[in-house]
Amino acid sequence: MRAGLLSLPVALALALLAAPALAATIEVTIDKLVFSPASVEAKVGDTIEWTNKDLIAHTATVKGGWEVTIPPKSKGKVTLKEAGAVDYFCRFHPNMKGHLEVSP
Numbered sequence: 001m002r003a004g005l006l007s008l009p010v011a012l013a014l015a016l017l018a019a020p021a022l023a024a025t026i027e028v029t030i031d032k033l034v035f036s037p038a039s040v041e042a043k044v045g046d047t048i049e050w051t052n053k054d055l056i057a058h059t060a061t062v063k064g065g066w067e068v069t070i071p072p073k074s075k076g077k078v079t080l081k082e083a084g085a086v087d088y089f090c091r092f093h094p095n096m097k098g099h100l101e102v103s104p
Helices: 008-018
Strands: 025-030 039-043 047-052 058-061 067-070 074-079 084-089 097-103
Touching (some): 047 058, 047 067
Parallel strands (some): 025 047, 039 097
Antiparallel strands (some): 084 097
């Protein structure tokens, strides 16, 4: 083997270590005015996707932050851009609450 060249297995292992982790899609269901699960752990880059099973529209709203409108019998999603704890609620039904723990 020539100096400076890596063997194929070593090169593949290094490529896998350097590859970014795949982002996940985390599903939250809305049914009967409830976010389920109410608390979710995620990472920056993950997507939260809400599925609204109710016959009325909802939102996932972070006060001073983002808002996702989720029509009846439909889906809405957001990709998480920063780490931290985030509480969200439905702007139309403020008693509906959820929590996200977003790690780097």
